Amino acid sequence: MxxxxxxxxxxxxxxxxxxxxxxxxxxxxxxxxxxxxxxxxxxxAHADATVKLGADSGALEFVPKTLTIKSGETVNFVNNAGFPHNIVFDEDAIPSGVNADAISRDDYLNAPGETYSVKLTAAGEYGYYCEPHQGAGMVGKIIVQ
Structure with missing residues (x-):
């Protein structure tokens, strides 16, 4: 069959x-x-570079501590460890004419994975810190070419 x-x-x-x-x-x-x-x-979200807020080890630091980007690129700050962090650009450590308040994030990023992005256009060095952890050495620098 x-x-x-x-x-x-x-x-x-x-x-x-x-x-x-x-x-x-x-x-x-x-x-x-x-x-x-x-x-x-x-x-x-699109970023040209990423900075972790807190090291994988739990250390209170920006990773990388120093970053070099091109003018017009975007930096994405990501809360890595879950501590409350913010990103405050020091008005005395940024290029002349740049408004530190306009590029800073004073509000805390509280949870792991929370992000803040900023586009930097003026060439020069941008010093920044995490307000609650500055005393522990949580400072960073972005060099814009």
């Missing part, structure tokens, strides 16, 4: 996606403990 195999009536009925990409992303994000919204914001 011969078996006969029949193809489905239409390809559309034979091949259906199990779940949408959005649903798959939601499942992955929920397993990872992050919301789809924060995942999307993280993926959408």
């Amino acid at each position: 011969k078996a006969t195999l029949r193809a489905p009536a239409s390809r559309a009925s034979a091949v259906r996606p199990v779940a949408s990409l959005k649903a798959a992303a939601q499942r992955v994000a929920s397993v990872a403990g992050v919301s789809v919204a924060s995942l999307a914001l993280t993926l959408a």
Whole structure:
């Protein structure tokens, strides 16, 4: 006796996606403990350079401590350790004519993964610090070429 195999009536009925990409992303994000919204914001954010607020070891420092970028590039500061940190540019340690208040982030980044981005255009050196941890040596420098 011969078996006969029949193809489905239409390809559309034979091949259906199990779940949408959005649903798959939601499942992955929920397993990872992050919301789809924060995942999307993280993926959408563009930075030319990243500075960690707190070392992987837990030390109170910016990593890297000194960073060199080109004019017009964006620096993304990421809270790495979960301590409250901020980014305050020292008005006496930035190029003349740059408004330190406009580029600083006085509010604290409290949770790991929280970010602050700043685009720097004026060439020169930018000294900055974390206000609550400056005494512990949490200071950094960005050199804009």
